[in-house]
Amino acid sequence: MARDEQALSTAVEQSAAVLTAAGFPKMPARVLMALLVADEGGLTAAELGESLGVSAAAISGAVRYLRTLGIIHRMPHPGSRRERWEIFDDAWYTALAGKNSVYGTFAETAAQAIDALGDPDSAGTRRTSEMVAFFRFIEGKMPELLSEWESLRAAGATVVE
Amino acid sequence: MARDEQALSTAVEQSAAVLTAAGFPKMPARVLMALLVADEGGLTAAELGESLGVSAAAISGAVRYLRTLGIIHRMPHPGSRRERWEIFDDAWYTALAGKNSVYGTFAETAAQAIDALGDPDSAGTRRTSEMVAFFRFIEGKMPELLSEWESLRAAGATVVE
DNA sequence: AGGAAGATTCACAAATTTGTGAATTCGGCG
DNA sequence: CGCCGAATTCACAAATTTGTGAATCTTCCT
Secondary structure, eight states, X not given: OOOOHHHHHHHHHHHHHHHHHTTOOHHHHHHHHHHHTOOTTOEEHHHHXXXXXXOHHHHHHHHHHHHXXXXXXXXXXTTOSOEEEEEOTTHXXXXXXXXXXXHHHHHHHHHHHHHHHOOXXXXXXXXXXXXXXXXXXXXXXXXXXXXXXXXXXXXXHXXXX | OOOOHHHHHHHHHHHHHHHHHTTOOHHHHHHHHHHHTOOTTOEEHHHHHHXXXXXXXXXXXXXXXXXXXXSXXXXXXXXXXXXXXXXXXTHHHHHHHHHHXXXXXXXXXXXXXXXXXXXXXXXXXXXXXXXXXHHHHHHHHHHHHHHHHHHHHHHHHHHHO
């Protein structure tokens, strides 16, 4: 089957839209998806701008954002001035691990409310304690889940590559 | 220890801020946290407005949003016109299950890009396939994780209540 | 060194989101 | 059966976010 630019662009935009709906900023989401489907060697800022139909400045902003998240990296291309951007292979893995720690900070922040409530028998205390316990549980389970994925990934790698 | 309104309000606002940073809309986050720490019987729209220092209209909007997410419900208080709002006890559980399905839709949307790419050996195809597999894995594991939580929750319930 | 191509930053403009006040609707009570 | 209190909706205002164009900086090539 041949490369269908039209359908590819649609898929990229739709996936970006899903990320956006989940709270991810719009332009970074589009750039991320564009880099995901890119060929080996990544894309230059100019190529990203052209393919998404936005200015170089917007690309730069999105790229800066994605870099702070640590899910893309600059690939200095020898012999050319053009910088190429590439997704880390473990980007999604990393993103989820990071998101996980968001759950953790949320739990710990909310735990302060328990102290402030005082009364250990109030409905608010019970509800809040339960929530904190829930997120601590999820956070605690995450490493296990991710290492399980790594095993599967390693096992299946030979098949794919 | 007595109820410390000052500290409680701070904890509520900070927790709401964490949710906001994670992509959750601001006002719904604040309302949600306020309801979390509320006493038995929930809060009225007026009480929420006063406690958060915002207009009744803002509360109404936030409440509508939270209702579409299915994490709060109206408690018709007999004998009084005042509607009380209350968090579902399994709100966070539900929210995560819902978020999970976001992962699922994201994976399925991105899977369309694989078809559009055509070439099964390209770097883009490999990267995208891997990502889709990852999110499908996470989605698949979620029910297991949640049922494990339920067991723990049920086991510990007698201790707390 | 000088020049040039590309990337980045800055101040500002556009657009989307968010919250308010006034009017409306809804439900119970005298 | 009409009033009264409360909640919701609407159109608009405020504010935050997002993207652009012009200028600046960086790095390579001659």
